[in-house]
Amino acid sequence: MSGRGVHLDPGQRRDWLRLIRSENVGPRAFRSLINRFGGARAALEALPALARRGGRLIPPHIPSIAEAEAEMEALARLGGRFIALGEPEYPVLLREIDDPPPLLAVRGRNDVLLQPTVAIVGSRNASGAGRTMTLRLARGLGAAGWVVASGLARGIDAAAHEASLSTGTIAVIAGGHDRPYPRENEPLLERIASEGAVLSEMPMGWEPRARDFPRRNRIVSGLSLGVVVVEAAERSGSLITARLAAEQGREVFAVPGSPLDPRAGGTNALIKQGAALVTGTEDVLEVLASLRDRPSRLDMEEAADEGMDAPEPSEDARGRVLGLLGPVPMPVDDIVVLSGAGVAEVQVLLLELELAGRLERHVNGTVSLGF
Amino acid sequence: MSGRGVHLDPGQRRDWLRLIRSENVGPRAFRSLINRFGGARAALEALPALARRGGRLIPPHIPSIAEAEAEMEALARLGGRFIALGEPEYPVLLREIDDPPPLLAVRGRNDVLLQPTVAIVGSRNASGAGRTMTLRLARGLGAAGWVVASGLARGIDAAAHEASLSTGTIAVIAGGHDRPYPRENEPLLERIASEGAVLSEMPMGWEPRARDFPRRNRIVSGLSLGVVVVEAAERSGSLITARLAAEQGREVFAVPGSPLDPRAGGTNALIKQGAALVTGTEDVLEVLASLRDRPSRLDMEEAADEGMDAPEPSEDARGRVLGLLGPVPMPVDDIVVLSGAGVAEVQVLLLELELAGRLERHVNGTVSLGF
Numbered sequence: 001m002s003g004r005g006v007h008l009d010p011g012q013r014r015d016w017l018r019l020i021r022s023e024n025v026g027p028r029a030f031r032s033l034i035n036r037f038g039g040a041r042a043a044l045e046a047l048p049a050l051a052r053r054g055g056r057l058i059p060p061h062i063p064s065i066a067e068a069e070a071e072m073e074a075l076a077r078l079g080g081r082f083i084a085l086g087e088p089e090y091p092v093l094l095r096e097i098d099d100p101p102p103l104l105a106v107r108g109r110n111d112v113l114l115q116p117t118v119a120i121v122g123s124r125n126a127s128g129a130g131r132t133m134t135l136r137l138a139r140g141l142g143a144a145g146w147v148v149a150s151g152l153a154r155g156i157d158a159a160a161h162e163a164s165l166s167t168g169t170i171a172v173i174a175g176g177h178d179r180p181y182p183r184e185n186e187p188l189l190e191r192i193a194s195e196g197a198v199l200s201e202m203p204m205g206w207e208p209r210a211r212d213f214p215r216r217n218r219i220v221s222g223l224s225l226g227v228v229v230v231e232a233a234e235r236s237g238s239l240i241t242a243r244l245a246a247e248q249g250r251e252v253f254a255v256p257g258s259p260l261d262p263r264a265g266g267t268n269a270l271i272k273q274g275a276a277l278v279t280g281t282e283d284v285l286e287v288l289a290s291l292r293d294r295p296s297r298l299d300m301e302e303a304a305d306e307g308m309d310a311p312e313p314s315e316d317a318r319g320r321v322l323g324l325l326g327p328v329p330m331p332v333d334d335i336v337v338l339s340g341a342g343v344a345e346v347q348v349l350l351l352e353l354e355l356a357g358r359l360e361r362h363v364n365g366t367v368s369l370g371f
Numbered sequence: 372m373s374g375r376g377v378h379l380d381p382g383q384r385r386d387w388l389r390l391i392r393s394e395n396v397g398p399r400a401f402r403s404l405i406n407r408f409g410g411a412r413a414a415l416e417a418l419p420a421l422a423r424r425g426g427r428l429i430p431p432h433i434p435s436i437a438e439a440e441a442e443m444e445a446l447a448r449l450g451g452r453f454i455a456l457g458e459p460e461y462p463v464l465l466r467e468i469d470d471p472p473p474l475l476a477v478r479g480r481n482d483v484l485l486q487p488t489v490a491i492v493g494s495r496n497a498s499g500a501g502r503t504m505t506l507r508l509a510r511g512l513g514a515a516g517w518v519v520a521s522g523l524a525r526g527i528d529a530a531a532h533e534a535s536l537s538t539g540t541i542a543v544i545a546g547g548h549d550r551p552y553p554r555e556n557e558p559l560l561e562r563i564a565s566e567g568a569v570l571s572e573m574p575m576g577w578e579p580r581a582r583d584f585p586r587r588n589r590i591v592s593g594l595s596l597g598v599v600v601v602e603a604a605e606r607s608g609s610l611i612t613a614r615l616a617a618e619q620g621r622e623v624f625a626v627p628g629s630p631l632d633p634r635a636g637g638t639n640a641l642i643k644q645g646a647a648l649v650t651g652t653e654d655v656l657e658v659l660a661s662l663r664d665r666p667s668r669l670d671m672e673e674a675a676d677e678g679m680d681a682p683e684p685s686e687d688a689r690g691r692v693l694g695l696l697g698p699v700p701m702p703v704d705d706i707v708v709l710s711g712a713g714v715a716e717v718q719v720l721l722l723e724l725e726l727a728g729r730l731e732r733h734v735n736g737t738v739s740l741g742f
Binding site (some may be wrong): 059127132133255256257258259261264265268269271272277278279280283 | 441445500502504626629630632635636639640642648649650651654674679
């Protein structure tokens with residue numbers, strides 16, 4: 001797992017930042033725009049017209065060059081920098097997910113980002129046993145050469161970071177780098193920022209909201225070849241991470257517990273659904289060792305990417321796609337089949353709707369009309 | 372699951388008891404002898420000659436008619452009777468295992484023997500949580516119409532019986548009916564003998580030894596469509612039951628626990644090996660419901676049984692089979708292949724060696740030379 005790719009020049013990097021910080025531009029729209037227009041600069045120019053075609057009346061906000069530079073400077077003051085998708089420092093596995101962040105704001109060391117990584121996550125109100133298991137697993141995996149990723153939450157996450165500080169740890173946060181959360185983990189965060197790495201895809205100044213945590217969790221699992229859930233109640237955030245991980249093709253591991261312990265309800269359920277049962281580091285290492293050297297998905301699919309020469313969608317296709325969309329999330333594949341329009345055509349139409357702020361993309365790849 | 376078969380007449384029953392209580396006659400040898408000679412009487416007559424051909428110098432002990440009648444009377448004084456393999460009262464699933472007891476000494480009610488049965492087993496030094504889970508599962512399975520089988524041991528076994536007394540429970544004991552073990556469970560045993568059923572394949576007066584427990588456990592699992600292991604340390608007797616159950620084609624279920632709890636070491640290992648993870652009654656019922664009405668193995672295989680017209684083995688084949696046998700247990704199939712002799716011929720040669728006290732049969736179907 002060595003870095004590949006080329007660096008953006010300073011102007012490109014600033015344009016990338018302006019584009020991903022533009023109103024209604026998420027990671028998927030960013031990728032579509034870059035693919036369609038060949039670069040961030042051209043995409044920024046096309047943005048207002050696309051949004052208008054999608055039904056937007058007021059032009060979407062696009063940050064100025066000065067605003068982008070201010071964010072880069074604020075990050076630099078915390079010792080951070082942006083790493084762009086496609087640059088050699090960008091985590092290899094994270095490139096492969098459906099919606100990789102185009103820019104990662106990174107504090108800390110680059111080298112941990114390029115080592116084989118495993119995530120350890122779990123409940124915030126962890127038991128003593130859960131914390132002990134976390135320490136054992138994080139130490140064991142660290143000793144075996146694995147970087148441990150987690151979400152800096154209380155409980156399991158914090159224990160996982162602490163136990164892997166000396167061997168390599170990555171914290172992914174749900175807000176901006178200048179908005180640490182939870183506050184009680186700030187001293188730990190600062191240690192990770194000097195000994196490991198702290199990542200965020202969110203703008204400086206961004207206070208994390210509830211919906212940002214699942215979004216953050218897709219990065220935790222996306223960085224990692226596998227996700228170990230140590231303790232989790234049923235219907236908990238850790239289970240969302242596990243589901244996202246499975247959807248990303250990541251291996252899911254879970255530590256079992258007594259059925260009488262509610263903190264094991266989620267992990268036992270995961271094992272029932274097919275997660276590998278973990279009682280010690282070896283259980284994780286055995287599975288991961290067999291995956292570590294598999295060919296990257298990117299290597300196989302890079303050539304199949306949609307070109308930038310997608311046709312202008314017809315008004316007829318636009319009507320059919322709009323007719324299919326509603327408040328209920330729907331897989332994009334189904335929209336293609338049911339509309340009878342081409343894949344590229346549907347992608348452009350969805351992009352326009354998204355830029356107009358009318359389309360909502362969900363973490364599982366479905367879309368819905370958002371008004 | 373209704374009873375089938377015909378009853379033995381009193382003389383046959385007595386001869387069956389004499390044959391199964393004869394020296395070196397276990398359940399497998401019993402079946403071979405009946406198949407070969409057409410009945411227990413003829414087998415008893417042939418026994419001394421067979422043992423001689425197997426290399427036995429002193430004739431094996433065969434109980435007299437008086438001895439057999441004395442055992443039947445002793446059992447009757449405890450309110451018990453013998454049920455023979457093939458009689459309608461004999462538990463349907465137990466007929467299907469490789470080495471069903473030809474005679475079961477039964478105290479208690481016949482009806483529980485013919486109902487769908489599930490086993491619940493586990494460690495003797497059970498935790499409070501383990502006992503609570505056992506009560507929940509036994510009550511839940513009982514309420515759903517399942518009879519609960521177990522081994523009357525301390526801890527999980529006793530809790531399983533207690534919770535299922537009113538809905539139907541079967542205790543299988545490793546010694547004779549007049550040698551209750553453990554003594555502390557005698558009051559429970561007596562309640563089971565009046566409200567449920569107590570089974571033994573061992574003679575009256577038999578004190579259970581360590582090696583009798585795995586033998587007993589094959590009956591617990593053999594009676595049952597599935598075996599639920601609630602708590603078990605690694606390398607425990609409950610794991611042997613689980614292995615036997617899997618070999619018998621029974622469903623294996625295990626209740627998970629914290630990896631830090633040694634009493635969950637065995638159950639977690641079972642789940643790793645493919646046992647179904649159980650957190651509540653529903654997990655067991657779902658799987659069992661799908662198996663409950665499957666066709667019996669006997670229905671399909673009865674016709675394929677070895678006939679009684681097996682040829683006399685040649686001295687040449689005897690030499691080759693003996694040459695292959697040693698102190699290391701070996702699958703019978705391998706002996707057939709490597710000796711180049713016929714299956715029936717090998718069976719007869721092994722039977723002779725067994726009756727001579729030279730062959731040891733192991734619970735997994737392998738054989739070794741025992742001197």
